[in-house]
Amino acid sequence: MRIGIVDYGVGNLKSISHAVEKKGGKAVITSSPDELRRCDGIILPGVGAFRCAIENIAPIKSEILELVSDRPLLGICLGMQILASESEEGGLHRGLDLIPGKVTRLTGDIKIPHMGWNSLRITRYSELFDGIEDGSYVYFVHSYFMRTDERFVSTKTEYGVEFPSSVVRDSVMGTQFHPEKSGDTGLRIIENFIDMCRR
Amino acid sequence: MLTKRIIPCLDVTFVEGEGRVVKGVEFVNLRDAGDPVNLAQRYNDEGADELVFLDITASHEGRRTMIEVVEKTAEQVFIPLTVGGGIRNIQDIENLLCAGADKVSINTSAVKNPDLITNASDIFGTQCIVVAIDCRRNPRVEEGRTVVKLEDGSHAWYEVVIYGGREPTGIDAIEWAKKVEKLGAGEILLTSMDRDGTKDGYDIPVTRKISEEVRIPVIASGGAGTPEHFFEGFVKGGADACLAASLFHFNELSIKELKEYLKSKGLEVRI
Secondary structure (H helix, E strand, O other), X not given: OEEEEEOOOOOOOHHHHHHHHHOOOEEEEEOOXXXXXXXXXXXXXXXXXXXHHHHHHHHHXXXXXXXXXXXXXXXXXXXXXXXXXXXXXXXXXXXXXXXXXXXXXXXXXXXXXXXXXXXXXXXXXXXXXXOOOOOOEEEEEEOEEEEEOHHHEEEEEEEOEEEEEEEEEOOEEEEOOOHHHOHHHHHHHHHHHHHHOOO | OOOOEEEEEEXXXXXXXXXXXXXXXXXXXXXXXXOHHHHHHHHHHHOOOOEEEEEOOOOHHHHHHHHHHHHHHHHHOOOOEEEEOOOOOHHHHHHHHHHOOOEEEEOHHHHHOOHHHHHHHHHHOHHHEEEEEEEEEEOOOOOOOOOEEOOOOOEEEEEEEEOOOOXXXXXXXXXXXXXXXXXXXXXXXXXXXXXOOOOOOOOHHHHHHHHHHOXXXXXXXXXXXXXXXXXXXXXXXXXXXXXXXXXXXXXXXXXXXXXXXXXXXXOOOOO
16 A cells, blocks of 8 residues: 655654554655555644644645545644644634634643643544554644544543544544554554555 | 653663663763664563663764664654754754654753754754753752752752763753743753662652743653652652663563552553
8 A cells, every 4th residue: 555645844754654664555755746646545744833834735735635535644643633624823724624623722730732642532433443442542742632523533532621632534534643653552543544545 | 641651761872883772870880781773672562651862972973873773763663762962953953853753852052052942942843852951969058049958858959960960050950941941842851960870769859849840741860760769750759751771771670560560559651
């Protein structure tokens, strides 16, 4: 399976690419729509600020939106947040609007960013979480989260508030945590994603 | 719930061009603890939550070796990696992040050039900038110092030391911790030189004080000798993570046993 990892100038792409290869996929790091078109699935990574990410992806936005109509997409961390309709990080900014929702800041008597290992409560079945036990730990680093309709939420995590730690809408998926940094649990999620790209 | 993290630290030097993990007391009597990539893999299998690599040579050659070690580790180990030692500028940071590091730890350079913290966190995000603070107790209590009450009832302030503890700076460690948070540090790696290598336990007074004063995570380091020391570091010190080195390298304590102990004491850990 060829998995396109969208290189739009944000963050460390090595880890996710190693994780894909470890699970038998072929990782293609690229920003070229033609290259992405030849991939069976797409991963949208991301670390940094929302505005920056959405500006960087703007030149290939329409191609991304077209490509996700017939192949799975997995957004990771900021890559999940930009799937939302809008974000209030650093002013109000429009997202890709693939999943109706709004990105807002974590609040409460907590340290921000939310950094470290936290558990998943599985709220809705998705193939992405095949073989993953309820309560499994995954690695997070973020200050914002996506508010969205319950029907798109597949796991929740508690940190100050209970927030959606992963979202699924048909073949568009997002994890607020980093599967590529979440040990064996994360590798299983990557493997599940690769399997979903097979058809 | 967010778990308390256990972080093995691998001090890396190189012998005939190859990275080796070593550990000594105050950087003398170094004992060879093995190949860094193999050790990283072993800790990952045992349940380490993150790994820290420190280049203790802090030399040009050391940095190059470290990049190879990070590249090889990142191919096999899927937990966060922090790398420190001899990082002087943005280019050094970029090289390590591109090699597969998730965070870098800056120590002496942050003291010498605090703007590096701000510039680095603006470019790469605060989450990947760890500021390492090495400190030592100074019993000469003076005005303007943050005085901390010690275990025996006496008082001291904590002075920041650099170049691996060789040079005192006159800087108050608690003030420095607050400042690095404002400058853009995402995390503090706090090492007490009074405790480092002693196995007498973490320096609880300074760990607690800094944990209370900042809103970013604090990693306690220096002095762990028993599972109880980790428990104290988390509960009395308020640390978010506890780091140790030789205790793990020489099989005195396995991460798995340690986590089972912490869980039995009611702490949330990833097992």
